[in-house]
Amino acid sequence: MSRARRALAPSPDTPVPPAVEADLRVDLGPLPNLVGYAMRRTQVAVFADFIATLSELGLRPAQFSALLLIDRNPGRKQSEIAEALGIQRPNFVAMMDEMDRRGLTRRLTSETDRRSYVLELTEAGRTLLERAVELVSEHEARITRDLSRDEVDLLLGLLARIAN
Amino acid sequence: MSRARRALAPSPDTPVPPAVEADLRVDLGPLPNLVGYAMRRTQVAVFADFIATLSELGLRPAQFSALLLIDRNPGRKQSEIAEALGIQRPNFVAMMDEMDRRGLTRRLTSETDRRSYVLELTEAGRTLLERAVELVSEHEARITRDLSRDEVDLLLGLLARIAN
Numbered sequence: 001m002s003r004a005r006r007a008l009a010p011s012p013d014t015p016v017p018p019a020v021e022a023d024l025r026v027d028l029g030p031l032p033n034l035v036g037y038a039m040r041r042t043q044v045a046v047f048a049d050f051i052a053t054l055s056e057l058g059l060r061p062a063q064f065s066a067l068l069l070i071d072r073n074p075g076r077k078q079s080e081i082a083e084a085l086g087i088q089r090p091n092f093v094a095m096m097d098e099m100d101r102r103g104l105t106r107r108l109t110s111e112t113d114r115r116s117y118v119l120e121l122t123e124a125g126r127t128l129l130e131r132a133v134e135l136v137s138e139h140e141a142r143i144t145r146d147l148s149r150d151e152v153d154l155l156l157g158l159l160a161r162i163a164n
Numbered sequence: 165m166s167r168a169r170r171a172l173a174p175s176p177d178t179p180v181p182p183a184v185e186a187d188l189r190v191d192l193g194p195l196p197n198l199v200g201y202a203m204r205r206t207q208v209a210v211f212a213d214f215i216a217t218l219s220e221l222g223l224r225p226a227q228f229s230a231l232l233l234i235d236r237n238p239g240r241k242q243s244e245i246a247e248a249l250g251i252q253r254p255n256f257v258a259m260m261d262e263m264d265r266r267g268l269t270r271r272l273t274s275e276t277d278r279r280s281y282v283l284e285l286t287e288a289g290r291t292l293l294e295r296a297v298e299l300v301s302e303h304e305a306r307i308t309r310d311l312s313r314d315e316v317d318l319l320l321g322l323l324a325r326i327a328n
Contacts, residue, residue: 026248027236030297031229034304036214038320041250042327043207050200065195072191084190086205133194140198146325155326156202158319161310163206 035162046143053139057132058102062087063095064136067129070105070119077110078117104128199326210307217303221296222266226251227259228300231293234269234283241274242281268292 031037047061054064062085069081082092096119099105104125107117121129144152195201211225218228226249233245246256260283263269268289271281285293308316 026233026240026244028248029232029236031232033320034300035308035316035319036210036300036304037229038323038327039203039207039210042323043203044250045327046200046203065201068193068195069190072193076190080190084192086208136198136200140200143326144199146328147322151322152199154318155199155322156197158311158315158322159202159206162307162319163202163209164310 049143050136050139053135054132056135057128059128059132063099064129064132066092066095066099067104067121067125067132071121071126071129074120075118077113078107078119081119099125213307214300214303217299218296220299221292223292223296227263228293228296230256230259230263231268231285231289231296235285235290235293238284239282241277242271242283245283263289 050061054061059067065085066081066087069076069084073081078092078096079089082089085092087095096105096107100107102124103122106120106122108120110116110118147155214225218225223231229249230245230251233240233248237245242256242260243253246253249256251259260269260271264271267286270284270286272284274280274282311319
């Protein structure tokens with residue numbers, strides 16, 4: 001091992017994401033020890049798997065979340081669902097237009113507020129959502145396969161404390 | 165508390181990201197307990213702070229990483245730096261064009277391979293990077309302020325095991 005390579009090798013107690021291992025010859029400096037960087041690299045990898053998982057059903061991640069929330073929250077206004085998902089209103093409306101066209105969802109005028117819409121799933125939407133939930137469970141098991149249930153809970157807790 | 169609200173309240177031992185607390189009236193179903201979802205929501209919030217931090221210096225996150233790696237890896241080819249960062253070649257070239265124009269970096273023909281470029285920082289680039297590193301340290305301290313050093317290491321280790 002050359003002097004340069006030795007100097008670049010991470011210390012044994014430093015966790016190293018795979019992208020870093022693959023590029024050992026390039027010194028990443030402080031990046032791998034920054035929570036922001038490690039989280040982004042991991043999240044990008046996980047999200048790619050999530051996108052691939054849902055693409056089997058022709059769904060994008062935001063569409064999956066929307067179907068899930070519509071199913072769980074009958075009678076909610078379109079604007080409330082959009083807000084809960086953190087999706088901008090115009091983007092959400094365009095997405096719902098697409099899901100309506102595919103016959104997955106329906107928009108009804110709200111009985112309490114005739115200026116707003118209430119969303120619901122069609123039978124086809126419900127069937128697709130059920131299949132998507134199965135695939136997402138498999139994806140979740142895949143990404144956490146090296147963690148125990150306690151470690152998953154620990155991770156969720158740490159992420160929540162950062163997000164706060 | 166109405167029956168519906170009670171049914172939607174998370175159990176006390178379930179970590180709840182802030183976005184979820186803000187939208188308690190909407191049932192998010194299994195989403196908050198999915199590692200993929202919690203990681204994405206947290207990462208999006210953290211990344212927004214990171215983008216705002218660097219924007220003070222007119223830098224985007226990928227530009228910061230590039231400056232850091234160029235500084236740490238004298239003599240490396242442009243293609244190696246791009247690969248280590250996981251940035252597509254054409255995007256990386258466009259980014260380097262911009263940093264060259266701003267007088268932050270220089271491209272030299274490689275002495276060992278005359279078809280490729282070697283990157284280096286100008287004095288202005290080095291000064292900007294030093295300031296950026298300070299700001300990023302502050303950002304990192306901010307996002308992990310509720311975690312102990314051990315918890316940060318734990319989180320880095322868990323993220324690395326997911327990324328594998």
